[in-house]
Amino acid sequence: MTGPANTGVGSWPARRARISPHRTALVQADRTLTYAELAQRVERLAGTLARLGVRPGDRVAYLGVNDISVFETLFATASCGAIFVPLNYRLSGTEISYMLEDCGATLLVHSADAAELVASAGPLPRVLRTEDFDAESSGEPPSPAVTLDDPCLLLYTSGTTGKPKAAVLTHGNLTWNTVNQLAHFDVLSTDRALCIAPLFHCVGLGQITLPTLFKGGSVEPVAKFDPGAILARIAEARITTFSAVPTMLQMMCQDPAWKTTDVSSLTCVLYGGSPVQERVARAWLDRGVRLLQGYGMTEASPGVSMSTHDGTPDHPVSAGVPHFFTDVAGLSDERITPLGAEPAELLVRGPNVFSGYWNRPQETQAGFTGEWFRSGDVVRSDDGWIHVVDRVKDLIISGGENVYPAEVEAVAVQLDEVETCAVVGVPDERWGEVGVAYVVVRAELTEAALRDHLAANLARYKVPKHVVFVESLPRNATGKVRRVELRTRAAATFAQKGFD
Structure with a gap:
């Protein structure tokens, strides 16, 4: 684990323990681990995993909420030369069973909160409970030759477009992403x-968390997101930083405790996953909190670009500039060109970009154009600053014109009455496709008033043909809207009404 051959993520606790052994690494409730204590526990757990039959290249799955044990298992698995596979505890037993079979897990580690889900998952590999970490006897800690090119992590994509697939991230991918941050x-x-x-x-691990541990700071995993509890913890523990998705930022600034919570300790808050509403960003900025928007994807570990403190005032809605060791380009009409004012699909390359999906050679090949990974996102560039226009797959072509749902949604939420909005395409006999807007409101709003606002700010062909007011939008575990579900709902609803 500490030998010179082990240069991967698994050696991070031991190497940090030599630099700052008595600094606090992890905090949770009344439990605290210094870097020296974390290194000792990781070494012991690695010995336990080896005794249970885990060998280099094996997959060790983890199921449970954010906890110190997640980090212990990640680092111990990596120290064995094995591959860590954290699973989404919000899925069904059937979905968990699919992932365990897909990755061919040798061992499933789970915390007590996931016991019921594990029981419903069907055939399982060998199982280790986190509460048994200390009770289990430990074997000889392994010391395989782990290099930066060896796989460290399988992260399943969110599944917004179909069956989840696992991106294979190497020790080098994670390390270079950390350096970029x-x-x-x-x-x-x-x-x-x-x-x-x-x-x-990828946001949970790659943004803030691993970079902070790399630098010797303190990380506090939170098991469940509760906006009021998060605000209280920021004030109590003098938290300096965290990363989040825009939905979380919105819920926090709408919490009753928002105006009275002391957030002066926060030096930086990173967010990504989708654009943040201007009124949400303004609520944080007005409290003196510096926000940095980042753009990334699982396949890039995840960082591709991020705004800067100096440049954000002039580019308030931009996803920033590319990370130091990350290259970007555009793909338009099958030609690779520098990014510019015209929208194009974003291409990415760099040492933080993965080399492929687990056991999916065809999908891996389809994801690349030469050495460039195809992001699937349409972007444009303004003075080197990236603006995300929309997903390629979300594009609506109505009457031969391109309609980007994100643009329509951004105009809709300008209305104070609109909480959030999602626009999807539905087949139309006359126009090929038309938009369907699913709208969540915070105050009374008529469809006519919404249409008047959209028509005043958008070309006529961009205004959705159908408007549906709903209580909430379907979202995945990271807060992204499940557009596949909305498309299915729209097709079922409006196909019955025929076409104009």
């Missing part, structure tokens, strides 16, 4: 970071 914004050894995004997601 450190080059882009200041992470200090004195930082106290909250980890509120789920650790089965």
